[in-house]
């Protein structure tokens with residue numbers, strides 16, 4: 001076995017490579033071994049950053065791949081599409097690519113998402129509330145959209161100082 005590849009760096013908006021965050025990512029179509037390896041590396045990078053979701057452009061790869069780990073359920077989704085959405089809920093969001101900033105974002109309360117999984121099989125996810133929010137945030141990344149663009153009430157967008165880890169759970173989840 002070869003050595004494990006190094007953890008992927010998360011691209012932030014002030015990075016020299018930030019342009020990838022604003023570009024529409026390309027469809028994957030065939031879930032190859034390279035894509036499976038990308039998925040595994042994205043899970044590693046997300047865990048290291050204590051995130052709950054991550055999109056491939058956030059690690060500098062302009063392909064339509066997202067990973068999510070929320071309440072013990074793991075999702076690796078390739079070419080995800082929102083088939084239906086319903087309702088609205090406004091809640092705080094943060095982003096691993098925009099460290100320290102939070103703001104209230106309106107999102108559909110429920111979504112139905114179709115995608116392929118790590119094995120290339122089609123899956124349909126019926127999600128509401130927080131999981132629906134994470135899915136919308138990550139799929140936005142694939143279209144080059146960052147959460148501040150979705151904020152309706154600009155007064156809610158603010159910077160928070162680094163908090164000790166014991167209160168991290170009270171901060172908005174980062175993805």
Ligand code: ZN
Nearest residue numbers: 095096097175
């Ligand atoms: Zn994000």
